[in-house]
Every structure is written in structure tokens, then in C-alpha cells.
Amino acid sequence: MNKNYLLTPGPTPVPASVSLEMAKPIIHHRTVGYEKIYAEVRDGLKYLFQTKEEVLILSSSGTGAMDAAVANTLSAGDTALVIAGGKFGERWGEICKAYNVNVISIDVKWGKAVNPDDIARSLQDNPDIKAVFTTFSETSTGVRHDIKTIADIVSKHKNTILVVDGITAVGVMEMPMDKWGLDVVVTGSQKALMMPPGLGLIALSQKAWKMAEQSNLPKYYLNLQKEKKCQSKNQSAYTPAISLIIALREALRMIKQDGLAQVFNRHTKLAKATRAAVSALGLRLLAPESPSEALTAVISPNGVDVSLLRGILSKKYGVTIAGGQGHLKGKIFRLAHIGYMNTFDVIIAISALEMTLKELGYPLELGAGVRVAEEILIQYS
Amino acid sequence: MNKNYLLTPGPTPVPASVSLEMAKPIIHHRTVGYEKIYAEVRDGLKYLFQTKEEVLILSSSGTGAMDAAVANTLSAGDTALVIAGGKFGERWGEICKAYNVNVISIDVKWGKAVNPDDIARSLQDNPDIKAVFTTFSETSTGVRHDIKTIADIVSKHKNTILVVDGITAVGVMEMPMDKWGLDVVVTGSQKALMMPPGLGLIALSQKAWKMAEQSNLPKYYLNLQKEKKCQSKNQSAYTPAISLIIALREALRMIKQDGLAQVFNRHTKLAKATRAAVSALGLRLLAPESPSEALTAVISPNGVDVSLLRGILSKKYGVTIAGGQGHLKGKIFRLAHIGYMNTFDVIIAISALEMTLKELGYPLELGAGVRVAEEILIQYS
Numbered sequence A, B: 001m002n003k004n005y006l007l008t009p010g011p012t013p014v015p016a017s018v019s020l021e022m023a024k025p026i027i028h029h030r031t032v033g034y035e036k037i038y039a040e041v042r043d044g045l046k047y048l049f050q051t052k053e054e055v056l057i058l059s060s061s062g063t064g065a066m067d068a069a070v071a072n073t074l075s076a077g078d079t080a081l082v083i084a085g086g087k088f089g090e091r092w093g094e095i096c097k098a099y100n101v102n103v104i105s106i107d108v109k110w111g112k113a114v115n116p117d118d119i120a121r122s123l124q125d126n127p128d129i130k131a132v133f134t135t136f137s138e139t140s141t142g143v144r145h146d147i148k149t150i151a152d153i154v155s156k157h158k159n160t161i162l163v164v165d166g167i168t169a170v171g172v173m174e175m176p177m178d179k180w181g182l183d184v185v186v187t188g189s190q191k192a193l194m195m196p197p198g199l200g201l202i203a204l205s206q207k208a209w210k211m212a213e214q215s216n217l218p219k220y221y222l223n224l225q226k227e228k229k230c231q232s233k234n235q236s237a238y239t240p241a242i243s244l245i246i247a248l249r250e251a252l253r254m255i256k257q258d259g260l261a262q263v264f265n266r267h268t269k270l271a272k273a274t275r276a277a278v279s280a281l282g283l284r285l286l287a288p289e290s291p292s293e294a295l296t297a298v299i300s301p302n303g304v305d306v307s308l309l310r311g312i313l314s315k316k317y318g319v320t321i322a323g324g325q326g327h328l329k330g331k332i333f334r335l336a337h338i339g340y341m342n343t344f345d346v347i348i349a350i351s352a353l354e355m356t357l358k359e360l361g362y363p364l365e366l367g368a369g370v371r372v373a374e375e376i377l378i379q380y381s
Helices: A016-023 A032-049 A062-073 A087-098 A116-125 A147-154 A206-214 A224-231 A242-258 A260-280 A306-317 A343-359 A368-377 B016-023 B032-049 B062-073 B087-098 B116-125 B147-154 B206-214 B224-231 B242-258 B260-280 B306-317 B343-359 B368-377
Strands: A055-059 A079-083 A102-106 A129-135 A161-165 A184-188 A199-204 A295-299 A332-336 B055-059 B079-083 B102-106 B129-135 B161-165 B184-188 B199-204 B295-299 B332-336
Touching (some): A032 A055, A055 A062, A062 A087, A062 A199, A116 A129, A161 A206, A206 A224, A242 B242, A343 A368, B032 B055, B032 B242, B062 B087, B079 B116, B087 B161, B116 B129, B199 B206, B199 B242, B206 B224, B242 B260, B260 B343, B343 B368
Parallel strands (some): A129 A161, B079 B102, B161 B184
Antiparallel strands (some): B295 B332
């Protein structure tokens, strides 16, 4: 009779109505029925990304879409500016290097947001930078980078595109692709989309598509120009992950029914409540200055072993949370509030955390975090 | 109350017990529970491929795994021998060219199998050939190429690997990877594995792994060395398609329960019955000399419009079959007998075909094909 609670920043919980779509008999993709579903999914994704451009669907993880972003816009020997500052920011640099793209890196301290002025300066000093690779919500640290300001800076350089890893940002925080002038936006299915992993999503601006025409990096499976041509006919270049795409229609329908404003509002509410509750317990946030609304990274207090903490949460309470990554392993833990989560997912997270910390000898008043969370949650309808 | 029958060579029908796995609550992949499942899947895949090597799982279509086969074994400027003769054979050439690999092509007439002597000759004339790219079951024509003989030829060249597209062959026809000395074998989830599309599978021999160490083609998402390292710890390089992998465990369990010998036997039975029934109706096979056991390609008789035929099959009888691809579009149709199919899938295919051809004015005796199919099917237990 164990009940399990998945409170990680990906995979995230999948609503039953989405899961059940995948249990239906499989259909063929070269049929009118499938093409109708695909057309709905295309519309839903444009709504989600707030773009009139095509949002391409790859059978891949989010990293596959990140790879495609590099391989389709740049050429060997090009120079890219990478904003590091976390595991996923650094991944952009790794991908660029794999493709023989020169990398200039701005190394932000993990837990801090990049100073947009540093990007402006770097672009001025290095006029050959073809692309700026950024992360809206850095999942490894819970930091939110100021993409809107960065977009204003990059848009002044007519030969430079802004590429945004939106993997834990799309469907979490306002990031209107067209309005802000983002050139490439990437996400994955297992985050705010409330889906299992297996789909990578990527949209390109007209400026980015022009660069794609010049790109000479080798690609076949991840060739976005071919994918775009097929998608305009409601098909994919290669056999699509049919069951996931049909489930995606349902997830997008749910998002549209709530409306993006409400979706963003819900994430803000959960994030605020989590941060306040954690702080009320005397714990320190890793990214207090510029936190993502997708997850809250908490510095583990002295004397509390993160793996012990996660072990008790999991075994005694059925609650799965994330630990730290890279050099933050063992130093932080991460509470997610992204996707199919609401009021009581925060209450469960904070309650489980209180009981577990208490058991581990950390001094706290049971219920103190939950009380503060409730004080915030009650303010939202 | 329409009942639908998917009789295409991919996607193929998914057993309910496999579909239902995907409807279960999602779990996190960085957990002991998931790693246990992954270990079972790894074992099952080794059994299926008949190899002691690791069978790597990519979140991709089968084409993603084909791309990985090229990108991980070759270097720019290398020379590859490609056996064309169908859409999928030609795809190997397209991928090689995308990566600046020189292609020598043996252009086999669509519907015919390659003469292995031509491969032996080409290898002798071009000692710089690093890899021979082949297709065991060419899905676009229903041809079976003689991979065993080809493997004997290629294995005599110690600097050349044999790469086999086994996408509609693995789990259909005997193709023991280690025993035959196949260097790279690729398949996809939506074929004999009775799964939805979304997973690409690939295994490399020690000879191929040695080449992988030398390969300088750029890759990141499809980097197999990184994937292998992670898989040895029951993890993937990037977030895996969790729900599909959990379903795959069930599909592999079903295959193991039957046993590979029985699985191959079933495909042989269905293929024989289909070919005999189609011939009894006076129809001609595209590949009578060397047919794949996965599907039967039938030349559409004079006066029968393939799109009309497929339309009636679909709308009146709920039966989905495949048409022709490339220059065979409109000239052939393809009846699949691969994966989760058995006796009555063949009976349905032939019965629906008889009624539809009759309606289209093709002269036949109703039931004549079914009778011949039954005569074969009754012989098998």
C-alpha cells in the first residue's frame, strides 16, 4: 500500500488521461487519422512556445534537440558563446566542441545568474560569435537566467542568434519566443509538458532558419530542414514515436484548457510557497537571487547527509526528490514544482522534508514549513 | 463498432500487456527500481540479438540507430560499400554521404537480392572499404539478402566491418549476431519487438568497437561510446524514454517465453501461408526468389489501383496495409506478418484482400486464397 510521489524536475508526474492515451491500440502514422492528430499537436506546440514558427518534434531526449540546435545552425570553425553556470549550460559547450565549433565560455558561479552585460561585452569583443547558447532555467542549480534582457542584447547583432535551452522553462515561465525574439528554443517532453521522456522539441526563428541554410555540420537523423518539410505535411522525416505524440495531444489540450497565464501562475505559486517554506525551516536556497519557478535547489544543512535524506524520503515516505549534480552532488537537494503538480505536491514535499530532517537530527519545529506554505497557497485561487 | 487491423510492417500491433505498461505511473530513472528493469531489458536484448555484446538503447527511431552506426564507426573520407536495392538500402548511402564518407554502391534491382559474389569482388577491387552496409530484410521490397554468406565474405577482410540493418529482421528470422560474425546490428522498437516506435537499438562487435575508437565523425547525442559506458551501470547517457523501456521489458519477456526458435517458426509459417495464398489468387510476388519472412510484397494486378485497394481495405474492412515506396509507389502493396501477429492476422489479410479485389473487378474465386493459407497454417502447432 505504498503511495509514491515523484517530485523531481524530470521526469515529472504524468496525468492519467495522458498515460491512458499510450495504452490505446497503436495506429499507423501514414493515415489521415494520425495526420489530424499531428496537426492538433503542431497547433498546440505553437501556442505553448508562443510562436508562429513550426515547433519540430524529434524522437529523442531533450539533449537530442540541443544537439540538433548546434548541428543545424553552425559550421565547423564557427565561434559560439556559451553561458555555463550549471550542468546544462556546460552541455552546450560540450556539444559545440563535439562539432568542432570554437567555444567562448562565460563561467558563472553555480547558483548565480549570468550578468547580461558580460554577454554584451563578449559580443562586442568577439564580433565573429555566430550563436549565444543559454539556459532559461538551469535545472542543475535552479537558477533563472534573464533571457529577456539577453535577447534584447543579442538581437542587436544581426549575424548572431540566441539559442535557449527551455527544457525546464517552456510551460513554466513566460517566454514568448516571437515577442522576445528568441531564435532557437528547445524543450523535452518530460518536464512541464507532463509527458514521459522520449520527445525533443525545437523551434527556429526565420533568422535561425537562414543560418541553417548555410550550416555545413554533418547531420542526418537530426536534420531539421528535412523534418520541417515533412512536418508541414503533418508527417515526420522518420517513423515518429506515435504513442508519445498521441499522448502529447492530450497534454497540450490540458495546458490550453487552463491557459498559459494560469499555467505560469500555478508554477509561480508553487515556487513561492516552496521557497518560503524551506526558508522558514532555516534552510538556505542555492539561488535566492534569481530562482527558476520550476524547482528549488536547497543547500543541505551542516550534518545532514543528502543521500541519507533522499533515502528516508524515498523508503519511508515514497517521495522521490533530486540530489545535486556535478560538484554540487551531496551538497544540495532539489524540490521540483513543474508540470502536473499543484498545491498538495508542495505540501507533501515540505511535510516529508520536515519529518525526515527531524529524524536526521536537524532542529526544526514540525509543521513550521507547511504553515508558511499554506499562508502563500491560500492566496491563490 | 468498427474493428481495426494493423497489418503494416511497422508500426506493428502492440500486445495489451505491453501497452498497459506505458499507462502505469512514471518512475524516475535514477532509482534502484528502474535500474533493475533496465538490467532485465539488457539481458533480454542480448538474448534477442544472440550476442554477448551490449545492445544499446537510443531514444530515437531506427534511422537514429542507423545514423549512429555510421557516425560512430567511420571517419570523414573513409570509403563504404553500400548495398542498395530498396529504400532502406539506399538510406545507408544517404547517411554516409551526409557524413562525407565516400560511397561505392551496388545497385540491385528492387525485388532482387544482392549476389554475394559482387560484394566479394568489390572488396577485392577496393581494399580501402572500411564498412559494408547491408539490409537483412529490405522493408520496401520484401527481399531477404543473404547476410550469412555476406558475413563470411566480409569477415575475411580484417579492416572491414559488416553493418546490418536488421530493422524488420531481428526477431523475425534467424540472425545470430556473434555466430555469424555481424559487426553492427540495428533495429527499431516498432517491428518484431511489438512496441510503439521511439527506441532505436544497436549492437557492435569488438571489431566495430575498435573502429569506433578511431572514428572522428562528429556526434554528441548519438555517441555510442558514452552510451555504452552509462549502460554498463544500467543508465543511459541522457534521460531515457522510460515508459517505452518499461514496456520493452514486457515485450522481451513475451519473446523469451515463446523462445526465439518458436518466434522464427511463427514468422516462417505466416510468411509461407501469405505467399501461397496470394499466389493462389493469381497475384505475382515482387520478390519470389528471396523473400523476407517479415512481409510479402505483391505486384498489383493490371487494372487494380493500389490506392483504391488500400482505401476499400481501410474504410470498409478496417484493415491497414502498406503500399509501395519510391518508384514502386502505386505498383505494389505489402502485407506484413511481423511481430504480434499470428494465424488469423493472415486469414484476415487474405480474406479482406479477396473481397476487395473482387469488388474492384479482379477475377478470383472468393475463399480460394484463404483455403490455401489454411492448408499451410494447419500444419503448424
